[in-house]
Amino acid sequence: MTDQLIIDGSYGEGGGQILRSALSLAAITGRPIRIDNLRANRKKPGLAAQHLTSVRAAAMLCDAEVKGAELDSQTLQFIPRKPVWAGDYFLDVAQARDGGSAGAVMLVLQTLLSPLALAKGVSTVTLRGGTHVDMSPSFDYVHDVWLPTLARMGVSAELSLVRSGWYPIGQGEVKLRITGSGKLLPLRLEHRGSLLAVTGRALAAKLPAHICERMAFRARDLLEQAGITAQIEAVVLKAACPGAGLYLTAHYENSLAGFGIQGKRGKHAELVAEEVCSALLHHYRSGSALEQHLADQLILPAALCRGESVFSVERISPHLVTNAWVVEHFGLARIDIALAADGTGLVKVLPSG
16 A cells, blocks of 8 residues: 555644554554654643654554654654564663653554564563553553453464563563564454452562552452452562552453552552552442453454454543544545443444445
8 A cells, every 4th residue: 555644643632642543553554644743732832752762663564765754743654664573672761861761662563463462473562661650551451351362363472571660761671572464453352241359469569568568458358348359469679660450340240350550659568559559449340341441452453353342331532433434544444433321432443344
């Protein structure tokens, strides 16, 4: 495909999701793209370090010609020159900016995963940067929720944590091994079934052990009050700078749901636990199969399947709507979103192929 697709980066939530999804789909389809108004709706528009790393990552996969790949750029041209191939890849978010960066490596991984899942062969990816960063999926979420759900779609991937990385220094490292099969399977998650278990980890890096222990204790207590028994491990990690967070997974008969929050200086460990448990219980009471974050991350792979995917979600987020718009812009699928009166929704992804 040689006709350039022009994408308005200010559409919808107007953030980095448009960039990541467009890069993945350009690499997969071989279609040249130009994105204008990059991250126009953010406090600081344009490419930040983690976004620039996603551009470099996608370009490596398909030997793309890239114009505008620099910090703060608000226009990007991305022209794939070869099909995506399996291989060994290394990326460090810190290299994208003088002085380093704790940019979220899980978002870079999000850009790479679908193209590599469709490229036949084994690939390994080493990513350095922030592994537990605000406004992005944590390592725990990707490892415990996202990848197991994608496994049901035929994605064979293993993710390991070498070292955790927290804001503002980062310097974490993860390794991904993925075996591309060349095809993805549709996903039907209309009904989640009964809640089987809640598991999780309370983490403290370069901080006293009592911080993660208090998060774990308070979370177990809150969930027990709601009639839910939880197995939550308190873990002290080594890292380049202090950090803390709580990450819980709800295991249903047919689906997984993940919830997590990073701690902040001056924020009590108990408050972190209360916020995470509140999110888990809100989803639990919604009756939906998926929480809002997992749903928006499944739109793109579902569009690449042979067959219709359907899933219920607790809330139709701006990220989900934006991702649906990008997919439809490429002509890969039609996304039907039915919103219920209580705020929950049903999403149908009907691939065009």
